[in-house]
Amino acid sequence: MCPKCQAGFLGSPGPVSMKEFVGRFEFPVILVGPGTELLEANHEALRLVRKGLEEVRDQLAGEVLECIYAKHPGGCGRHVHCKACAVRNSVTATHETGKALIDVDSYQEIMTEDGLKTVHLKISTVKRADSVLLKIVAA
16 A cells, blocks of 8 residues: 555554554455465454454355355365355455456355355455455445
């Protein structure tokens, strides 16, 4: 982030950690590493998944969101349905191309306290260094 944008967004000059940067967003944001593992998440993202950071760090998005296919043999990313996963494909595409994606429709089958639910999410991604910021909004 350039110094001018950083000052405008964060209100302070100088280096800012990714943890602090991610923490400033008012909507759920997850920082995803090159292997699609979760590196950092803000308060809103942790509230969304009802977990603490230590419970989700280094997990894949499907594991964090409790996608039912992440529970199948091989885990997240290794089931036939994973090939069409908008979360996984958006993060991977942004990692590979550097191109930001905005409001990609995603339909995830997740396990909730009330049982299995299909949820509609809007996914946005942007690359920062070797990581991708993943914004998740319930549609």
